[in-house]
Amino acid sequence: MNLEFYKYQGTGNDFVMVDDRQNAFDAQNLPLINSICDRKFGVGADGLILIRNHADYDFEMVYFNADGTQSMCGNGARCAVAFSHFLGIIKEETYFLAIDGPHKAFFNEGTVHLEMGDVPGIAKDGEEFFLNTGSPHHVKFVADAAHYPVVEEGAKIRYSAKYSPRGTNVNFVEILDDQELNVRTYERGVEDETLSCGTGVTACALVHGSLSGQNNIRIKTLGGTLQVKFKKVDGERFTDVVLSGPARQVFKGSIAID
Secondary structure: OEEEEEEEEEOOEEEEEEEOOOOOOOOOOHHHHHHHHOOOOOOOOOEEEEEEEEOOEEEEEEEEEOOOOOOOOHHHHHHHHHHHHHHOOOOOEEEEEEOOEEEEEEEEOOEEEEEOOOEOOOEEEOOEEEEEOOOEEEEEEOOOHHHOOHHHHHHHHHOOHHHOOOOOEEEEEEEEEOOEEEEEEEEOOOOEEEOOOHHHHHHHHHHHHHHHOOOEEEEEEOOEEEEEEEEEEOOOEEEEEEEEEEOEEEEEEEEEOO
16 A cells, blocks of 8 residues: 655654544554655655544644654654644644643744743753753753764763663754854664754753753754743743744655555
């Protein structure tokens, strides 16, 4: 049979999108998901997203990393909102369900403003940090992100005993000024550097905000620019976290699957 899909990208983080409101896709078939995301033998993507009906929400986003594992994906969620707008499921505003719970979002001329979940705090280990923004993230500040060995050093931290057995995403952050960062991310599940990571830049913005006192941070990634706004309350708790950036449809196609 042939699977119809759409390809979306959000600041270079790319996803195979499937309208699965009929629940026809076998979400338990992890080798199938892996093969579709394979960049040489499949469509090629950082992840695969199913859009499904849900009685209590506008839609449900079911997200898979390229290796078939599941997590929250900020850029994927923004692309899911744009895709759902394209399908006519939503208009400008939406309330939808993801693996980490419900989210609100606003879609406006190709830009998606996504409400992320509250973050209860940040763990500090020397000069490095850890927090969960829907997915786990290690944050390390570096002097020159553009020339940093992201894959080599990211893999060391991702597979370290500290984060065993599930591992973590790893972000390397260069401070450009009080309100602007340059971020590169090694993503768990992709097992490589991606051009952008929504939950990752959110984590970096919160860490930087906790140190600098800023609450509106612009983040440059290899794939483009994102914005993160938030409120800090009760010391280290973060609420009203909003990730904003573009989400674009790249193409539509079909692939033969067993």
